[in-house]
Amino acid sequence: MFKETSTQQCDLLVIGGGINGAGIARDAVGRGLSVILCEKDDLAAHTSSASSKLIHGGLRYLEFYEFSLVRKALQEREDLMRIAPHLIFPLQFVMPYVNGLRPYWFLRAGLFVYDHLARRDLLPSTRGIEFSQHESGASLKSHLQRGFEYADAWVDDARLVVLNAMDARQRGAKILTRTACENLTAQNGRWMAELCHTDNSSQQYRFKVDAACIVNATGAWASQLQSRSNVNSSPPKLRLIKGSHIVVKRLFNHARAYIFQHPDGRIVFAIPYENNFTLIGTTDFEYHGDLDNLKISEQEIDYLCDLSNHYFRSQISAVDVVHSFSGVRPLVDDGHADAKSITRDYRLEFVQLPAPALHVLGGKITTYRRLAEEAVNQIQLALGLAPVQQAWTTKVCLPGGAIFSEEPSNQNVQEFSRFLALCCERYTWLPAKLVQRLARAYGTRIHQVLDNCVDEKSMGEQVLEGLYACEIDYLIQHEFAMTAQDILWRRSKLGLHLSADAEQILTHWIQTHQ
Template sequence: MTAAQQGVETAMACDVLVVGGGINGAGIARDAAGRGLSVLLCEKDDLAAHTSSASTKLIHGGLRYLEYYEFGLVRKALIEREVLLRSAPHIMWPLRFVMPHAKGQRPAWLIRAGLFLYDMLAKREILPASSGIDLTRHAAGQPLKPEFKRGFVYSDGWVDDARLVVLNAIDAADKGAHVLTRTRCTMLAREGEGEGASWLATLQHASGRQTTVRARSVVNAAGPWTAEFLQQAAPGGQGRHLRLIKGSHIVVKRLFEHDHAYIFQHPDGRIVFAIPYEHDFTLIGTTDLDYQGDRGKVEIDDEEIRYLCELSSYYFSKPIVPADVVWTYAGVRPLVEDAAADAKAVTRDYRFELDREGAPLLSVFGGKITTFRKLAEEAMDMLAPLLGNTLPAWTASACLPGGDVYGAVPQNRSVREFGQFVQGLQRKYAWLPAALVARYARAYGTRIHVLLDGRADVAAMGEEIAAGLYAAEVDYVRRHEWAVSAADILWRRSKLGLHLPRETADRLDAWLLQHPLS
């Protein structure tokens, strides 16, 4: 029996220990590793298991934040939209949003002014400008009630949020980082002073094995657990307070045939999106509610389902009722506590807290998925010099894994001509169903060639565990993407759980037990 099997501690050393495998933690690990620092990331569950897989799946500037005068946040997010779209065109793409206008809402001239500002706050090369539309003539007007005769259309982007986290972790690992999922940091203490100062951490793996890590610095990116972890690391400190805001979503069968999304305004000031989702569905969300419950088990409640159904039904001709809901998900956003009384008004911007009393501890508070790359860059601009590393920021001009569709440098062509890339793959892998190749292209981008390396026919894909899910893909996400369970594979590495029978998860978990990786 090996030492690891006996649970005996192993030891590791690194420059940066990142605690938290959501989008902020994965993004920071990637940035740090790319600057030549040795990095270890630990996540107590799966990558993106909580907040980072429970978003509305949007890369957006945050149009509604303009009314709270958060111009800096909106501008930063607007700039990031196209940076991100170019870096990973397989998991992100432009999306046009339709805003129906109704009596009693903000005047049309005010909305036009807001959209003009939204267009002008940052340079655009890919996304078209906003405009007014006649809903009696536009395809987006057909599913709506006839009283909605005019509206506006503007641009933002869509993202597969969970895969975005995974791609950052892959890139970090490719650059030398160690990524440990299902590994909890159970103890953290400072040792030494001056140049020899470090952190001593104990990591508890799901197997029971422990690893001792000596780190020159620690990044606390624990999301909803950030404040709690900070108290563990620096007891008695006066850290920032987080305000946990629950956001819930429902998924129903497809409500419209066109490829636009909707943004609906409610009299209470909240907005709800209705977004084309997974070809056959419509995603509707989100809510904004203060949350005090279990951060690890966040679920939608009946009142939220009713709210989302009723607001959507106010706009759509076909009423939506709770019985139409085929899937739900919810998460808590760890936002920086401020003076806002209403949850929807709490800032989505991020803050850092740097503790330099010995080895550095950088805690991350707040943030939104659109600005994760900039957050990571700013975090390492702050931390890296303290470790003697002065290499420049680099991620703004780098593709995420699989995003190098037309070369290693991000470019507009990769976004505009992604369809041609898919068609080329379908010709190259003509022995696979075209729809399956298209799904692989969207999930893996150019890494489809890794998945299909050495395979020349369907038989080489191995067992078809469920419709469209072959052993080859399951082994790929286990070997390269830290997937362990059926939930990892069906709901975070993909959304196949929406398309397959419910019993698929049990069958897949059984298959995984019977086919351990060699």
Template sequence: MPGTSNSGTSNSGTSNYDLIIIGGGINGAGIARDAAGRGLKVLLCEQNDLASATSSASTKLIHGGLRYLEHYEFRLVREALTEREVLLGNAPHIIWPLRFVLPHRKDLRPAWMIRLGLFLYDHLGGRKKLPASKGISFASHVAGEPLREDVTKGFVYSDCWVDDARLVVLNAMDARECGAEILTRTKCVGAKQMDGQWNVTLRDADHDQDRVVTGKMLINAAGPWCADLIKPDGGAVQSKTKANIRLVKGSHIVVPKLFDHDYCYIFQNGDGRIVFAIPYENDFTLIGTTDVDFTGDPSTVKIDQDEVDYLCKLASGYFKKSVSTDDVVWTYSGVRPLYAGNGDGKNASKISRDYTLKLEANSDDAPALHVFGGKITTYRKLAEHALQIITDQLGHNDQPWTASAPLPGGDFPNASFDDAYDVFAKRYNWVPSAMLTRLLRLYGTRIETILGAANALSDLGACYGHDLYEAEVQYLIDQEWVRDLDDLIWRRSKLGLRLTDDQKAVLKKRLAGAQADKIAAE
């Protein structure tokens, strides 16, 4: 890896850094990984858990954004389409191909427009691994079975699925293994210029203690808090940059599965929006997302009944089986910090999902870089573009490296999940197939650390329900910054859909005990 020894050490004993990154979402973690891999001394602080806000609330897709073509965002679509296959090769455990079905409605977009859009979608990004689009008749296609009879034909195209929260964690793990210091539950409460560098005050939530560190450059990757962080009156960071950010809420619902195949659906609506219906965690269907302007504290965001009704009504307009509020087993919402530019008057769904990097620098002060907008698919390219600016400012001459570097656990033979499964199924033939698939999807080759020298399930310690054993819980505490229940059952996994309330209570007590022991030891 360029500029580092991949030793797993960190800079935890120092207080002087090249980069101080505020925000543990996908953009902050991606920049930390890229920078640490180039030999820069990096500290990343996150006020809550990694991926605890927007980066765990996406539709879980690595995609070009088919609808962005209507807004002529060809650069964004091309970059995103190219990244699909790069990321698929880097993280085949948490990213895999999907086929999407787009039912045609004559009253919305004409067939020729969809065909043209799909042709561009197939060719803009230099597609190599994923199959091309095609037209289908629902009378003879499995995807037609759950649809209403008046929906007769449509189109199929390719994109990819991603476990979004794990993508963040894996980037943070790789950053740490390249030498970065990753601090969760640590809030930036002040950052000001002093003697040509940044003096940053960090507050540790566990001990309610402040620590002052210095850095040559500050990165504001605080997501929906990026504008509040630099407000002239009351922002924690001393800054002259204006953040023209528009907060847009996106919500999703999860219901018992509505179909028995692996295809996904992309549904058009009369308001110009689209909504996805995607197979989720084997037994469920994920439906989303909405686009609603948001004001208030992003940490308190939640779905409104109007959003639930909107998603249920739209899905019921396509599926034979109607979807109602009573079917909803889980919901989640996130706030997208979209860079509005001069588009304040636009409908929320029409604001660009592209990213903007704003450099704040002059000859007297240490530079700062503010990250606005972006989408999970292009996080790696955003990080590369950020590093072009960062290395220029710091006089650090290095080359991009992440395009060909697997994320932790993603070093599968031939970048193939099936090949990896065959290898590990032989090695751990005592692990039930469903459990092995789940572990391999979450951790990839890192399951070797979890399963170790075990020869039976009983060797993995206590079972907390479903197929969650103590060995996995301890791994998550030791290696993945897990502290509380939501970290484990909603971000590192989706076991919250499986565990009973009693099982969750036992697990919560286990995690609280581990955290108390950690604080006492410090």
């Protein structure tokens, strides 16, 4: 951490530690820019950890003629699988046909376009299925007789943010979590930012950053920061759309996900989650409340339960919800009255006065890498910076992703199961489920987490079931974790599997051992 009253200089100050901010920081520092990123909370503390956990083209956007957005997302889908095969992996989706909603021919045509808008090397094409002859049909109500199966990808969204921040730091960026940007002033064509860091004991440290350019990657807060940075500007209107998910005990016993149509035109996913659960979401409701105090409403819970009950034999209600989360997507207002119809594409707005600033508006997790690449291209051009390196982020794996080859490859994706098996053979003294969790979370860095560990005792204290001191130390030292919530809900999803007092136990351990 910087000393109080000190002033640090950099080319780029990125404000916001979600997926877009972390992605831009990584891309920029890899091209030779000096970068500081500040985030007022934890990395991925807000929208970037509240997604549907999918890397997907956005099938439903085709009916709004968003062909460019879908193509861009589909092109990114397999590139992201190659750079992070431990976090992003293929997932088959089942879409039941429902009489009275979108016609069968319409769904088939949409899926045909979805299959052919971009090249596919890793994912199979769509096929029609009869539920009487398909394992996904056993969980569905009897009136559902046929549908489609197509492919997209799953992602651990919060960990994807962390890995981008880790790679940025390894390349020289300064990543400052729990560090708010309290004031921005333009001076002689540069920015003077006043930052305030709050540590675990609530002690605050203030310092300044002198930056040639700022990146406003604050997501739902973007309009607010744009107004603060230029009081004479009229920032574009953002529509804040709240999306909520519920988690219930597992509703089906296979590895496929479902995509369900709602009569109101929305679609909802039901996804295998953390082995023992089903994740159901998302909603789409306009939001005007406190961005720092989001929680699911009773109306949203009922909405998701009712839709699930329309499709699944196993019926659920609010009492079956074991966990929920909500996020706000900042969507660029394109004039559509209906939230589900608003474009999910992003907009980058670069302004030179009163000092260079790039405002990131909208976007989705699937296109974050492309967004970052375009953002850094604009910044280099506007600042007259000769790139040390051209666009590079599809050519280098994220930390832990170099499974069998150092460069991103199809092999790393297609043979990940072999990597899991090799890890189980190497760490025979650990339960296979624990080894698989660690390998999936950390990829090749499992060997760093378990460095010098030769048996369970050498892993240190088992603070909570399946969580040992060596992993906690690794997360604090390498992955910016500071609190029990960071570890239990963003660096992992262990909070779902542990007792209600797990957070309190881990908090006490961190306070007494760090």
